[in-house]
Structure formats: structure tokens, C-alpha cells
Amino acid sequence: MxxxxxxxxxxxxxxxxxxxxxxxxxxxxxxxxxxxxxxxxxxxxxxxxxxxxxxxxxxxxxxxxxxxxxxxxxxxxxxxxxxxxxxxxxxxxxxxxxxxxxxxxxGPDADTIERMGDKVNARAAAIAANVPVVPGSRGRITDVAEAIAIAEEIGYPVMVKAAAGGGGRGIRVAHSRRELEKTLPTAMSEARAGFGDDGLYIEAFIQRARHIEVQILADGQSAIHLFERECSLQRRRQKVWEEAPAVMLPAAVREELCASAVRLAEEVGYRGAGTLEYLYDMDREAFYFIEMNTRIQVEHPVTEMITGVDLLREMLLIAGGRPLTVGQEDVQCVGHAIEVRLNAENPANNFMPAPGVVETLTIPGGPGIRFDTGIYEGYGIPPYYDSLLGKLIVWDVSRERALDRLAGALGELAIGPNPTTASLHTALVGNVDVRAGDVSTNWLEAWLEEDRMTALPSGTA
Incomplete structure (x- = not known):
């Protein structure tokens, strides 16, 4: 206790x-x-x-x-x-x-949340900890002329980001000077409306990127990593499918990536569970820090499945004043885990929200299967909040076997009569590119734009 x-x-x-x-x-x-x-x-x-x-x-x-x-x-x-x-x-x-x-x-103290929640300050902290960052502005952009000078120095296309943004919001891409000039005032206005802060910064847009993140635990003095997750399958910059460890990541890159996350966590005196997010440039085989989430992540279960560490328990122990109870030498990566997010949305109807009463619910079971949810038979899904119903997580000794286990679990899952994103994941788990791990952060949207989803049923699981 x-x-x-x-x-x-x-x-x-x-x-x-x-x-x-x-x-x-x-x-x-x-x-x-x-x-x-x-x-x-x-x-x-x-x-x-x-x-x-x-x-x-x-x-x-x-x-x-x-x-x-x-x-x-x-x-x-x-x-x-x-x-x-x-x-x-x-x-x-x-x-x-x-x-x-x-x-x-x-969670961490207020000063740490402020420091790492601001992308410009987080970037400065990363540089101080010798963690690679995407080429871009050193601080907040103050005018259009400054933005153009930076963009022309690093080269187009560039991303314009809200300094106080998060969750994929407040991001625009400009492919030319003309686009940048048009984008900046709108981006500033959106940042002010969405985050109460109109600060912006600019960084190079990596065109073939994978989204990799490292889970850390820290007690204010020392930190450990619990390996990395991959979250490259995204729609509108929102993650829909996560797995651990990352797919096709060279061993030397993985080692330095995780070490860099520990350095940064210790640099800022972090306490609690946190996640450091990176882009992995597939062409250069290089990684770049982009932001830190100073909280538990939706996708934390895949880390728990490959390490056996209960992240919520550790969060509570650290919050209660305990030093880390797990050493780096205690953390081993075993097997492969995949999580798919199940939302009350209809993939065949442009992912329209689909609240309603859950009349039937069949939860898959068996070795290596976990279902984190807040629903039950008879539960009325309210229309006021995020549409996430639950997360189906599977584990097995290899990625190929985990994919097979996921396919079986999705076949067993039933949430009725509500449309859900289960049909999307059923399509993805059988996709050749997904099976091969040959995806990037823009792969899913490109696939969806090709009308691959029109042949799917309503989404009812």
C-alpha cells in the first residue's frame, strides 16, 4: 500500500x-x-x-x-x-x-507539465539532453517574415504547429512559401481558439515517417524506459492501432531511442509515467523527438503486455512517495502485443458517431487476450464524450502470431447492435501492407481515400 x-x-x-x-x-x-x-x-x-x-x-x-x-x-x-x-x-x-x-x-508537478506541454520548451529540453529533434524553429514564431526565413532554410514542406497543441490538433502542412503565408494567420487563430495560446513553431515535414514512442517511469531522481510502441496507423492524426515493440526498427536505433527518452526524463526531473513521442524517418533511418505526454497513454496496455509491469500501480506508488520499484535490468521485452481502439463510429459512413444502447456484448477470451472497457450489456453510450468504447489487446510470442490472435479475437467480439470500428480493424489485420509492417503515418488515410472501406459492412461487431 x-x-x-x-x-x-x-x-x-x-x-x-x-x-x-x-x-x-x-x-x-x-x-x-x-x-x-x-x-x-x-x-x-x-x-x-x-x-x-x-x-x-x-x-x-x-x-x-x-x-x-x-x-x-x-x-x-x-x-x-x-x-x-x-x-x-x-x-x-x-x-x-x-x-x-x-x-x-x-502525475508530474505543475512546472513539469507546463515545461513539457509547451512544444517549444520541450524541444529546448530535448536539445539540452542531447536528444535529436526535427529541424525547425528554435522558439516561437513571431511574424510571417521569420517563418518564411526558417522554412526556406530547412526546406519545404514544413509543418506549422501550435506550441501548446496536442493530440494531433493545431497542425498544418505548407508545401510552398505561398501556402505558408496563407496558413500562418489561420493556424494562429486556431491555436488561440483551441488552446488559449496563439504561439506557433515550424519544423520540417518528414514525408515517410513512422510514429514511435517510448514509455518511461521516473521518481524525480532516476528514470527507466519500458521499450517503445509504434502508433503509425492514424486517421486525422489520431491513433487507431498501436503495437509493441515497434515494427522493423533496427536494434541499434531502438537502443539509442530508449536511452534518449531516459536522458530527457532525467533532464527535467520527471515523476510518474510519461511518454516521449518521436518520428522515425524511414529514408534516413533517424529518429527525432517531437513531444512528451505527461500522463498515462491510451495505448499503455501493449507495454504492460510485453514487460509484465503494471504502469498504473507504479504511478500510484510513485505518487505516494515511493522510489521506483522496478530497475532497468528488471524490464524485459517478451513477445509482441497489439491494441486496437474500438469506437462507437461507423467506418462505412465516414466514421459518424453512433451512440446508443449496448444490447449484446461478447468479449473475446483465451490466452494473451485482454479487453479494457467501460461498457456492459444494457449500457447507454452517451453522445457527449469521446466515442472510445474499449480497447482489444492481444499478445503472442511473435508479431505474426499476435496478428493471427487479433484476427480470431475480432471474430469473437460482438457489440450489438451498435456500429463500431471493429470492421476497420478486421480489414486492417488482413491487409498485406499491415501484415508486412510496411506502413507510415499517412498510410491509413491514403488507404481510406481509395474507398477501400466502401465494401465493409456497417461496422457492427
Whole structure:
């Protein structure tokens, strides 16, 4: 049991709230689940020791309302708050206010969130730690002339990014000076609207890239890596399929990639679980740091499957004041794991959201199969939040066998009558390029644009 935490408030919902509750229960902690008015029936509310409604269904009146969450924590006698992912998980003000109330924030401190959440500052930290970064601007762009000078120095195409962005948002690509001149004012306006910060920066656009990320754990003094994941299959810069370890990554590159993540985590005095994201240039066989996520990731289960390390448990122990309980020599990469995200969306209808009641649910089972979810038969999927229903994760001794196991598990899965993205993954698991690992970050969108999905059924699993 953690030394300072007895009662944990979960400031999130859905499958990650369920995952946090189970990790807390394993440590003997009492759990308090906050809910909006629309979420009283979610699985996490059924599993928690106490449930507190904090506001109406809209997220800005509930899961994004710092005052109401902190009031619930005080009323419940919570010692700590776990923010999960999304919502306020990377909000420095929330972390700071939590600490000011005398509560433990299960994540890094506010200063670290601010530093690594700003892409310009994170880039500077990476350079200080001798971690490769994509060629680009040294700081924030202040005017069009400066942006053009940088773009012409590094060469087109270039990416224009919101300095405070995340999750693939706030990104535009310019292939010429004329496009850049048109893009900058719009990008600045979008950044201001989306993140409350109109800061931008520019970096080279790597045309054949794979998205690789490294999971780390750190206690403020030392850090370890838990190998890497690959998240190259993306739609609209949102990940849909993740696996570990990365596909077709040379051993020497893997070793230096993971070592660089540890250097950067230690450079910033990181505490908790975090993920350092990189682009891997397939043509140059070189990797570049792009950003750090100062929270647990949606795709953390594939790391747990190949290492046997419970990341949520370690997060809680570190938050409670424990040093790392796992050494680098204890972490071994065994086999291959794949995770597919199952969303309440219809792939055959441009991925339109499909909320509704889950009338039937068949969860696949057997060795090497895991299903993280927040749904059950009779559960009504609310239309107010992210459409993620759950994550199907498989493991086997090799990637080829893991792909076969995934195909079987998808065939067994049934979520009805709701359309889901299961049909997309069924198509992908049999695709020649996916099987060969011959994909990049723009592969999936190009495949979808070729109308490969029109032959699929409605998406019902």
C-alpha cells in the first residue's frame, strides 16, 4: 500500500477510470468516482466505493470543471487525484491547485507539465539532453517574415504547429512559401481558439515517417524506459492501432531511442509515467523527438503486455512517495502485443458517431487476450464524450502470431447492435501492407481515400 494515499478520487470516466479503480483496489485504496449527470450508469461508477456527481453532461461543466472536482475531493476525504488521460490530465493549473489543497496529484508537478506541454520548451529540453529533434524553429514564431526565413532554410514542406497543441490538433502542412503565408494567420487563430495560446513553431515535414514512442517511469531522481510502441496507423492524426515493440526498427536505433527518452526524463526531473513521442524517418533511418505526454497513454496496455509491469500501480506508488520499484535490468521485452481502439463510429459512413444502447456484448477470451472497457450489456453510450468504447489487446510470442490472435479475437467480439470500428480493424489485420509492417503515418488515410472501406459492412461487431 502507498504510504500517503488511502482514498483516491478518479477525475475521469470510461475505460481509463475502470483501469485506475482496479489498480487502486489492488493496492488496498478506497476509490471515489466523479460522474456527470449522464454517467451514473457507467461501469466505473458501479465499481467505485463512492460516487459523486459534479455537474451536467457537458464536459466543461463537469470533467473540465476544476472547482467542482476539487470540492468533490474535499467532501470525500480523498488524499489524491488521478486524472487519467484527456480532460485535465495535462492541465498545470489543475495539478497546482490539487497540490495547494494538500492532495497528491498522480502525475508530474505543475512546472513539469507546463515545461513539457509547451512544444517549444520541450524541444529546448530535448536539445539540452542531447536528444535529436526535427529541424525547425528554435522558439516561437513571431511574424510571417521569420517563418518564411526558417522554412526556406530547412526546406519545404514544413509543418506549422501550435506550441501548446496536442493530440494531433493545431497542425498544418505548407508545401510552398505561398501556402505558408496563407496558413500562418489561420493556424494562429486556431491555436488561440483551441488552446488559449496563439504561439506557433515550424519544423520540417518528414514525408515517410513512422510514429514511435517510448514509455518511461521516473521518481524525480532516476528514470527507466519500458521499450517503445509504434502508433503509425492514424486517421486525422489520431491513433487507431498501436503495437509493441515497434515494427522493423533496427536494434541499434531502438537502443539509442530508449536511452534518449531516459536522458530527457532525467533532464527535467520527471515523476510518474510519461511518454516521449518521436518520428522515425524511414529514408534516413533517424529518429527525432517531437513531444512528451505527461500522463498515462491510451495505448499503455501493449507495454504492460510485453514487460509484465503494471504502469498504473507504479504511478500510484510513485505518487505516494515511493522510489521506483522496478530497475532497468528488471524490464524485459517478451513477445509482441497489439491494441486496437474500438469506437462507437461507423467506418462505412465516414466514421459518424453512433451512440446508443449496448444490447449484446461478447468479449473475446483465451490466452494473451485482454479487453479494457467501460461498457456492459444494457449500457447507454452517451453522445457527449469521446466515442472510445474499449480497447482489444492481444499478445503472442511473435508479431505474426499476435496478428493471427487479433484476427480470431475480432471474430469473437460482438457489440450489438451498435456500429463500431471493429470492421476497420478486421480489414486492417488482413491487409498485406499491415501484415508486412510496411506502413507510415499517412498510410491509413491514403488507404481510406481509395474507398477501400466502401465494401465493409456497417461496422457492427
Amino acid at each position: 502507498t504510504p500517503t494515499i488511502r482514498t483516491l478520487l478518479i477525475a475521469n470516466r470510461g475505460e481509463i477510470a475502470v483501469r485506475i479503480i482496479r489498480a487502486a483496489r489492488d493496492l488496498g485504496l478506497r476509490t471515489v468516482q466523479i460522474v456527470s449527470a449522464a454517467d451514473h450508469d457507467m461501469l466505473a461508477a458501479r465499481l467505485a466505493d463512492e460516487v459523486i456527481e459534479i455537474g451536467p453532461a457537458p464536459a466543461n461543466q463537469s470533467y473540465l470543471n476544476i472547482e467542482r472536482i476539487l470540492t468533490a475531493a474535499k467532501e470525500s476525504g480523498a488524499d489524491a487525484i488521478h486524472p487519467g488521460y484527456g480532460f485535465l490530465s495535462e492541465n498545470a493549473e489543475f495539478a497546482r491547485r490539487t497540490k495547494e489543497m494538500g492532495l497528491v496529484f498522480c
